[in-house]
Amino acid sequence: xxxxxxxxxxxxxxxxxxxxxxxxxxxxxxxxxxxxxxxxxxxxxxxxxxxxxxxxxxxxxxxxxxxxxxxxxxxxxxxxxxxxxxxxxxxxxxxxxxxxxxxxxxxxxxxxxxxxxxxxxxxxxxxxxxxxxxxxxxxxxxxxxxxxxxxxxxxxxxxxxxxxxxxxxxxxxxxxxxxxxxxxxxxxxxxxxxxxxxxxxxxxxxxxxxxxxxxxxxxxxxxxxxxxxxxxxxxxxxxxxxxxxxxxxxxxxxxxxxxxxxxxxxxxxxxxxxxxxxxxxxxxxxxxxxxxxxxxxxxxxxxxxxxxxxxxxxxxxxxxxxxxxxxxxxxxxxxxxxxxxxxxxxxxxxxxxxxxxxxxxxxxxxxxxxxxxxxxxxxxxxxxxxxxxxxxxxxxxxxxxxxxxxxxxxxxxxxxxxxxx
Amino acid sequence: xxxxxxxxxxxxxxxxxxxxxxxxxxxxxxxxxxxxxxxxxxxxxxxxxxxxxxxxxxxxxxxxxxxxxxxxxxxxxxxxxxxxxxxxxxxxxxxxxxxxxxxxxxxxxxxxxxxxxxxxxxxxxxxxxxxxxxxxxxxxxxxxxxxxxxxxxxxxxxxxxxxxxx
Numbered sequence: 001x002x003x004x005x006x007x008x009x010x011x012x013x014x015x016x017x018x019x020x021x022x023x024x025x026x027x028x029x030x031x032x033x034x035x036x037x038x039x040x041x042x043x044x045x046x047x048x049x050x051x052x053x054x055x056x057x058x059x060x061x062x063x064x065x066x067x068x069x070x071x072x073x074x075x076x077x078x079x080x081x082x083x084x085x086x087x088x089x090x091x092x093x094x095x096x097x098x099x100x101x102x103x104x105x106x107x108x109x110x111x112x113x114x115x116x117x118x119x120x121x122x123x124x125x126x127x128x129x130x131x132x133x134x135x136x137x138x139x140x141x142x143x144x145x146x147x148x149x150x151x152x153x154x155x156x157x158x159x160x161x162x163x164x165x166x167x168x169x170x171x172x173x174x175x176x177x178x179x180x181x182x183x184x185x186x187x188x189x190x191x192x193x194x195x196x197x198x199x200x201x202x203x204x205x206x207x208x209x210x211x212x213x214x215x216x217x218x219x220x221x222x223x224x225x226x227x228x229x230x231x232x233x234x235x236x237x238x239x240x241x242x243x244x245x246x247x248x249x250x251x252x253x254x255x256x257x258x259x260x261x262x263x264x265x266x267x268x269x270x271x272x273x274x275x276x277x278x279x280x281x282x283x284x285x286x287x288x289x290x291x292x293x294x295x296x297x298x299x300x301x302x303x304x305x306x307x308x309x310x311x312x313x314x315x316x317x318x319x320x321x322x323x324x325x326x327x328x329x330x331x332x333x334x335x336x337x338x339x340x341x342x343x344x345x346x347x348x349x350x351x352x353x354x355x356x357x358x359x360x361x362x363x364x365x366x367x368x369x370x371x372x373x374x375x376x377x378x379x380x381x382x383x384x385x386x387x388x389x390x391x392x393x394x395x396x397x398x399x400x401x402x403x404x405x406x407x408x409x410x411x412x413x414x415x416x417x418x419x420x421x
Numbered sequence: 422x423x424x425x426x427x428x429x430x431x432x433x434x435x436x437x438x439x440x441x442x443x444x445x446x447x448x449x450x451x452x453x454x455x456x457x458x459x460x461x462x463x464x465x466x467x468x469x470x471x472x473x474x475x476x477x478x479x480x481x482x483x484x485x486x487x488x489x490x491x492x493x494x495x496x497x498x499x500x501x502x503x504x505x506x507x508x509x510x511x512x513x514x515x516x517x518x519x520x521x522x523x524x525x526x527x528x529x530x531x532x533x534x535x536x537x538x539x540x541x542x543x544x545x546x547x548x549x550x551x552x553x554x555x556x557x558x559x560x561x562x563x564x565x566x567x568x569x570x571x572x573x574x575x576x577x578x579x580x581x582x583x584x585x586x587x
Contacts, residue, residue, distance in 0.1 A: 024566065044577060048577060048580045048581050048584055049581055049584040049585065065449065071449070073450045073451060074449045077449065120490060122488065122489050136490045136513075137490070137517055138492055138518040138521045138576075139490070140518070140521040140575070140576050140577065141521050143576075144521075144576050147580060148583075152566055152567065186436045186487055187436065187483055187484035187510065190484060190512065190513065191513050216487075216488075218484060218487060218512050218513065220513055274436065362448070362489075363444070363445040363446045364446065381440075381488065383438050383488060384440070384464050384465075385440060385441075385444050385445075385446075385464045386445055390444075390463075390464045
């Protein structure tokens with residue numbers, strides 16, 4: 001009987017010849033990813049009585065959620081992190097304004113195929129797109145990892161999703177992801193490793209959307225096999241593509257297999273207040289006016305999302321009384337978007353640029369919502385009160401849907417504007 | 422039969438996410454226990470901290486604690502006085518946060534179905550039993566390693582002991 005990706009990679013790391021779902025293992029991850037949680041992580045590290053980091057080169061810290069700080073409490077927390085780093089060298093530290101952790105630790109080559117990555121953020125799963133095992137954990141557990149380098153983990157069962165067909169040009173990877181969340185529901189992948197097969201047609205930007213969204217179905221980790229597309233991205237951004245890929249066996253055993261014909265995917269929107277409330281956009285019924293549109297986050301703030309927004313908004317203008325916020329996922333992406341003219345196009349169209357980082361997604365700053373307001377976002381989380389007032393509503397959709405909505409002032413099917421040319 | 426220690430049940434539904442348990446807007450502000458306790462479940466139960474008696478249990482449906490990995494979703498419950506949690510199932514990071522903070526995240530779907538908000542129950546963690554009226558429901562333990570973390574009171578005391586013994 002063949003083995004799934006999760007079974008193989010966890011067996012190898014734990015030193016056991018063979019594992020099955022439900023087995024308890026002690027794992028030594030290759031990469032420890034933390035954000036602002038590193039302030040408390042560093043305090044716990046000291047409370048435990050640890051002095052030295054056993055594997056400092058594995059640690060990546062990124063200040064991305066409050067970037068830059070917008071309160072004294074946040075600033076003090078950042079100060080705690082920097083003071084810790086004066087005394088402890090780590091693999092990578094990215095200060096405010098550099099971008100989101102999941103993007104930066106891929107761009108700097110720390111995360112890559114065949115690695116085990118744990119992070120004190122639920123969207124750590126994003127970089128499973130590189131063929132790495134990437135799982136979110138507790139920040140107290142992260143402190144334990146700083147001190148000992150090891151963590152307990154159960155071997156997950158796996159779900160396999162097979163793609164076929166060709167995605168229509170008016171649909172995007174984000175629409176595919178929302179469609180999958182609609183199929184799985186909020187707990188449909190709980191504790192599972194989700195493997196996407198035949199995903200070769202997707203770019204690295206798109207693969208990361210597909211993996212990122214699975215956090216909202218409870219997935220532990222995901223997988224897309226590294227290939228020439230992965231290699232090209234790695235060479236462009238990290239300078240090299242040296243790795244030992246771990247691949248699932250063709251005869252591996254899955255808890256569930258889902259067949260998805262991409263040619264049937266159409267623009268989707270997840271309606272308040274759950275990412276799994278995905279519906280085809282034409283089923284929304286009435287016109288839904290928007291107050292804020294946001295292209296950003298670790299889900300939908302990459303170069304291709306910004307490029308799409310620029311294409312849609314070229315020569316046009318944001319509707320009256322609507323904010324269109326652009327949050328590039330990293331400084332590299334911002335610089336590329338500037339060189340390609342996308343940022344100028346978007347600014348000319350009335351968009352607002354925020355520093356690379358999580359932006360308003362977590363309701364901290366840079367676009368908080370008032371009671372009664374509606375936001376359509378290329379992020380993934382639309383929980384009640386997430387971006388500010390509990391009386392605001394968040395819809396999540398593709399970057400194209402967001403950009404179209406910014407022009408019209410209500411949630412707009414991209415096919416409507418494509419018809420108009 | 423010896424007197425059992427009864428606690429009141431606060432019943433929540435399915436898919437209670439961590440933004441409901443502890444809203445994002447407070448996440449990067451004061452981490453004082455009293456502040457955390459004051460905001461727990463605010464979007465759906467604005468006065469939860471005042472309503473709960475220390476030791477009361479939260480009883481929830483499927484996928485409790487889904488969404489963001491914030492550990493304040495657990496610590497806010499703890500500081501508000503929540504004595505423990507029984508759910509049909511948990512989101513995995515929330516479960517890990519419970520263990521890390523010494524909270525037994527009990528899985529017992531039958532007990533969840535059997536109780537209503539305000540019911541009095543007795544939870545015998547040592548022997549894996551939940552008493553609801555004259556019914557008894559059993560739940561599984563956590564395994565040796567995770568059980569040791571819980572017995573130590575959480576990951577910090579567990580690792581502190583290990584560091585001292587090294």
